[in-house]
Amino acid sequence: MLQQTPVVRVLPVWEEWLRRWPSPAHLAAEASGEAVRHWGRLGYPRRALRLHAAAVAIVERHDGDVPGNHAELLELPGVGSYTAAAVAAFAFGRRETVVDxxxxxxxxxxxxxxxxxxxxxxxxxxxxxxxxxxxxxxxxxxxxxxxxxxxxxxxxxxxxxxxxxxxxxxxxxxxAGEPPPSYTPKGQSWHGTDRQVRGAVMAVLRLADSPVAPEMFHQPPADLGFEADGIGVPLAALHRLNSAPEQLERALTGLVSDGLAELHLGGLRLPA
DNA sequence: AATACGTGGCC
DNA sequence: TGGCCAAGTAT
Incomplete structure (x- = not known):
């Protein structure tokens, strides 16, 4: 959760997760979509998918116990060099080269x-x-x-x-007199990007309690904001982006191929 | 190595 | 207001 995300934003979600899923086995028993749903607005929802996959791997490969050494941690989905070192060091007291x-x-x-x-x-x-x-x-x-x-x-x-x-x-x-940086970091673009559209689509899927028909994404009903299942607000936000049909399509297929969404009964939903 | 990937607070 | 930035990872 902390990857690329400030601690203060993580804390409340982390606490809810641990209350809901006290152990890797609890999380592993859920559908991956539930992990994504309860990820909320933390961002980078593929992390939720990988955390769920890591829980499954921990149950399958480690009898439900989080491994304590760097090599085994590194094998887990979503765990890279930094996270493996941080968990080994801070949770298991190992001597690790942590570089964040x-x-x-x-x-x-x-x-x-x-x-x-x-x-x-x-x-x-x-x-x-x-x-x-x-x-x-x-x-x-x-x-x-x-x-x-x-x-x-x-x-x-x-x-x-x-x-x-x-x-x-x-x-x-x-x-040295606080010399300025020798390069300017290239900022992550956001407005008008696929990422923005993906985010807006995910906001809809998180709130939906049944598969969302593709037409809902492409052609908004006139009475948006009054949807019975509460997806009117994020749906309106999505349409406010006014993205090109091909971009929307690219975002939807991208989410499916990433495993963040799936087709069911002709609609789109979080993985069940 | 470069790029894609969310979100919201801050200045 | 718009760009920067935050406990990175996977491809």
Missing amino acids: TNIRRVHARLFSGTALPSQSLTAAEMRLAAELLPADVGLSVRWNAAVMELGAVVCTARAPKCAECPVRGACAWLA
Whole structure:
């Protein structure tokens, strides 16, 4: 849930999930669509799909217990290098080289003297992080948490609080006079994109309690906003995008091929 | 390596 | 207001 998503937005959803599905086996017993539905508006709903698939894999391959080592975690759907390391370190107390966006930024400023880390995670960054990691297991866990927290709270992407930074005396970027980034990150476009349409369609499917006819997406009924099953609002939002028919079609087929939606009785619904 | 993939808060 | 950015992963 935390992948690319701020903690404060994750917390309430995470709590509801753990109340509803206290163990991997509970989640694995559900249809994948229920995971997607209760993902709510966290974004990147394929993560919900993968989390559900991970629960299934944990039941099948690990007798329902989350594995504690990096290699086995990495085999789980939706678990990459960062998540495997973070779970092994923070949930199981292992000594792992955790490298997330916060740690990358701290290292970039302290050691490289640059405002931002490189655009992609490099082998050199991993090497540096591995070298910095304390040998003691307990210390290494605290180190990972501390560096990550420093990046999240003090050494932030925008307006870093250098005046209250505990390691400002050792910062290469500060010493260099806070040079601006050497590149401008290419922003993720949103307005008018397929992603925007996909998001709007998913908002409809999450609220629908029965398959939604394709015509509902392509031709809005005049009385939108008064739909009996409550999908009028997200449906109206979708139509407000005024996207081209082929773009809408591309979004729908994309969602189906991604496993986020399925055709049933001529309509579209979350996977049952 | 580059690209696709949601959402909402902040400045 | 529009772009930036957030505990990344898969292809």
